[in-house]
Amino acid sequence: MRIKDDFYPTPNGLIKTALDQFHFIQQIERLKVLDIGAGEGVWGKVLRHIHPNKRFEITGSEINSNFNKPIDYDHWVIGDFLEGYFARESFHYIIGNPPFKGVEKSIRLAFKYLRPYGKMLLLLPIHFMHTEIRVPLLTTDHRPKHIYFVNPRPNFTGGVGNRNDYILVEWHGKHSPYLTTCSSLAWDRKWKY
Ligand SMILES: C[S@@+](CC[C@H](N)C(=O)[O-])C[C@H]1O[C@@H](n2cnc3c(N)ncnc32)[C@H](O)[C@@H]1O
Numbered sequence: 001m002r003i004k005d006d007f008y009p010t011p012n013g014l015i016k017t018a019l020d021q022f023h024f025i026q027q028i029e030r031l032k033v034l035d036i037g038a039g040e041g042v043w044g045k046v047l048r049h050i051h052p053n054k055r056f057e058i059t060g061s062e063i064n065s066n067f068n069k070p071i072d073y074d075h076w077v078i079g080d081f082l083e084g085y086f087a088r089e090s091f092h093y094i095i096g097n098p099p100f101k102g103v104e105k106s107i108r109l110a111f112k113y114l115r116p117y118g119k120m121l122l123l124l125p126i127h128f129m130h131t132e133i134r135v136p137l138l139t140t141d142h143r144p145k146h147i148y149f150v151n152p153r154p155n156f157t158g159g160v161g162n163r164n165d166y167i168l169v170e171w172h173g174k175h176s177p178y179l180t181t182c183s184s185l186a187w188d189r190k191w192k193y
Contacts, residue, residue, distance in 0.1 A: 005064050006099035007039055008156035010123060013191030015046040018168050021148065021185070022121050024093070030057040034091040034113060036081055036098040036106060036122075038062045041070025043096050048072045049193050061085065063099075081106055086113045094120040104134045111142055111174050119172050123150070126165040138169070138180070145172040148185035 024031060031054065035043045038060030047056060059075040069076035077085050082102055094110050103124065114120055126149075128134055138144060148168040156164070168185055172178065 003157075006037070006101055007064065008097065009039055010042055010097045011154055011187075011189065012042060012046055012193050013188045014123070014150065014154055015043055016050060016191055016193070017185060017187035018121060018123065018148070019043075019047055019050055019095070021146075021168075022093075022095075022119065022170065024051060024054060030055045031093060032056075032089070032091045033058045033093045033095060034086065034089070034110070035060045035073075035096040036094065036110060037096055038070075038073070038076075039064075039067060039097075041067075041073055044070060044072040046193060047095070059086075059089075059091070082109065084109065089113055090115045090118070092118050094118070095122070097123040100125065100128075103128065104131075104137060107137055107142075111171075114171075114174060117173050119170065121168060121170045123166055123168050126167050128167070142171055142174060143176045143178065144169045144180050145176055145178050146170045147180060147182045149182065151184050151186050152189065 033056050039062065041060055044058040044060065058073045060073045061077050061081045063080050065078045079085055082105055091113055092115055094114055098106050110120060129138060150166040150168060153165055
């Protein structure tokens with residue numbers, strides 16, 4: 001059974017390890033970050049915690065109006081991400097654990113909002129790759145720079161029967177010239193913030 005709106009909060013330790021792999025550029029202007037399906041705002045919270053000296057402008061997109069704007073976010077847009085609220089925006093970084101419903105459409109839309117040399121880092125269930133229409137997203141259309149196999153397996157449902165494995169996919173730019181590399185991403189369940 002799926003939880004309403006696919007609300008599966010990401011463990012802080014996993015977000016920290018994920019964001020530690022991500023190289024944030026040094027620059028004077030604020031770095032614009034978009035979190036798709038931001039929920040309680042944990043990605044933005046950990047991002048600010050591990051990079052206290054960087055100037056971020058963080059936008060959260062969230063469908064559930066019960067979630068209020070978290071303190072770490074500069075902008076909070078309630079609504080369906082697929083409606084295209086960010087058509088006039090362009091982000092340096094797009095991050096998060098997006099809802100699985102409509103995920104392929106969400107990723108294609110996110111690429112429209114990504115700056116040409118922007119980066120995107122998304123946590124996805126590995127079965128994302130098991131559907132033919134999604135394969136081009138990871139091969140020809142938007143080839144990732146790197147895929148991390150997340151280890152240990154995060155338990156989003158709290159039950160013992162959770163057998164879903166997850167990947168973190170990192171894209172650099174809209175049309176990456178790289179060949180995709182892969183590695184394991186070991187994270188610490190005990191890390192809390
Ligand atoms: C897998 S949860 C992740 C929550 C949070 N980012 C985290 O990592 O803990 C996905 C989130 O996306 C939200 N969501 C679902 N469908 C959405 C949509 N169409 N547009 C925007 N947010 C959506 C859900 O309410 C939920 O908070």
